[in-house]
Amino acid sequence: TQLLEQSPQFLSIQEGENLTVYCNSSSVFSSLQWYRQEPGEGPVLLVTVVTGGEVKKLKRLTFQFGDARKDSSLHITAAQPGDTGLYLCAGGLYYGNNRLAFGKGNQVVVIP
């Protein structure tokens, strides 16, 4: 059972367009992290949000943690080809021996 569902699984857009991807769950998380992974490389952390309703901005990327701490969104403004990659969300767990639950990812392709 996947704790975190990411949608859409695949998104292709033109350079300059805006996009939003989502990370949803029925579980409550202590934190929510977003990573970006490029082909042949490991994921790299973009941001961590820890407070319900929190919004963080990283240049053209805006991350929001849901009020109930069950979901998150990533919005990219004026997408660039360098934004192409697999975006993974990871929720911090309160219990068990797994520290983070990862979603399957949002594959984003920005066409020049």
Added chain:
Amino acid sequence: NAGVTQTPKFQVLKTGQSMTLQCAQDMNHEYMSWYRQDPGMGLRLIHYSVGAGITDQGEVPNGYNVSRSTTEDFPLRLLSAAPSQTSVYFCASSYSGGQGSTNEKLFFGSGTQLSVL
């Protein structure tokens, strides 16, 4: 600034062979872990360690062994490789080994692509 180093980058094994995937970090991190990444499955935790001499099972531990004799190294052993272990393997580390550190940044290696024939 090496970070997390994984070797080898690519490996092909025959069913039944054994091998060790190496992982080393130079950041003095207490927490180290191994994930596998499969298409349509996302990242799944295999084993993890909160410090030297301490290891524990993750979500998918069967067929894999680990040990942590030093802070820097966390090798993953496949005792008898099976085709189901074909995957991309990532080692990751973070500063703290405490259970309250779920919001800490994970540093990932660049992965090992393993094929078992």
